[in-house]
Amino acid sequence: ETKVQLVNKLIRAFPDFPKKGILFRDICPLLKDPAALTAVTDLFEEHVRNNYKRVDLIVGLDARGFLFGPLLAQRLGVGFVPIRKTGKLPGVTSSVAYDLEYGKAEAEVQVDAVAPGQKVLLIDDLLATGGTMYAAIQLMRKQEAEIVGCMVVIELKELNGIDKLKPHSVFSVVQY
Ligand code: 5GP
Numbered sequence: 208e209t210k211v212q213l214v215n216k217l218i219r220a221f222p223d224f225p226k227k228g229i230l231f232r233d234i235c236p237l238l239k240d241p242a243a244l245t246a247v248t249d250l251f252e253e254h255v256r257n258n259y260k261r262v263d264l265i266v267g268l269d270a271r272g273f274l275f276g277p278l279l280a281q282r283l284g285v286g287f288v289p290i291r292k293t294g295k296l297p298g299v300t301s302s303v304a305y306d307l308e309y310g311k312a313e314a315e316v317q318v319d320a321v322a323p324g325q326k327v328l329l330i331d332d333l334l335a336t337g338g339t340m341y342a343a344i345q346l347m348r349k350q351e352a353e354i355v356g357c358m359v360v361i362e363l364k365e366l367n368g369i370d371k372l373k374p375h376s377v378f379s380v381v382q383y
Contacts, residue, residue, distance in 0.1 A: 210246035215381045217243045218361065232361050232383065234332050238274060247275065247380055251358055252282045254378045255328065259355045263325040264288050268343055269295075269314070271332035275360065279330065288320045288327075290343050301349050305342035314342045316350065323351035333361040334377060337368025344375060 217237040224231040237243050255262060262285055267276030269291045280287040293302055293313035302315040321327060329343050340357055347354050354375055362368065362379035369377045 210250055211380060213243050213246045214250070214360070218381065232333060232363075234271065234274075234360060237360070244278070247360060248278045248282060250380050251275070251279045251330075251378075254358065255279070255283060258376075258378075259326075259328070261326050262328050262355055264321060264327045264352075266290060266316075266321070266327045266329050266343065266347065268329065268331040268339055272330050275332065276330045279328075279358075288316065290314050290316050290346060301346060303342045303345045303349075305345075306336075306338045312339075312342075314339070314346060316346045318350070321347065321350040321352045325350075325352050326355050327352045328355050329357045331357075331359050333363065334359045334366075334368040334379065335363045336366050337371035340368065340377075341371050344372065 214237060217240050219233040219236055221231045221233055262283060264286050265276045265280040266288045267273050273289060277287045293315050296315050296317050299318045300315040301318050302313055304313045327347055331340060334340055344354060357372060357375055357377045359379050362382045364382050
């Protein structure tokens with residue numbers, strides 16, 4: 208069994224959640240299994256080491272990017288920065304509004320969290336329309352960070368989220 212197979216078999220699909228017509232991919236069984244959680248972190252780490260010369264920060268997206276981002280940051284020996292839904296971060300923040308697969312939202316980052324020229328890697332659990340990841344890219348551009356790439360556990364291919372994120376690269380562990 209490969210690491211990808213180990214990860215893939217622990218992602219469940221729930222029809223009609225959180226709304227009718229949405230097939231929700233649930234990563235909770237993956238989090239609960241220590242070997243699979245190690246495997247997904249290994250795959251992220253291998254991708255970074257094989258493709259990027261330098262990464263200064265892992266930037267995680269609210270909320271499930273917070274589950275995988277710090278694990279990867281620890282492997283790489285770099286820091287983790289959260290992008291949060293609006294109203295959660297103290298101090299001076301920068302924000303951007305965006306459309307979700309189901310609704311509207313606003314994302315924020317602390318302006319002192321990322322310095323101009325820092326090389327950042329964005330991470331989330333899943334890429335659907337790409338709207339959430341695109342908002343994170345906009346926030347990082349406002350910070351004048353250098354985006355080295357985007358990473359997700361799951362890419363939903365038929366929604367073409369990666370097109371919205373060009374020219375940035377998107378690495379995914381599994382694709383549906
Ligand atoms: P997008 O903005 O690409 O349309 O949606 C991606 C965002 O919505 C991610 O932050 C992700 O956590 C969440 N999301 C959308 N659909 C799913 C799903 O089926 N499963 C999970 N785990 N998250 C989803």
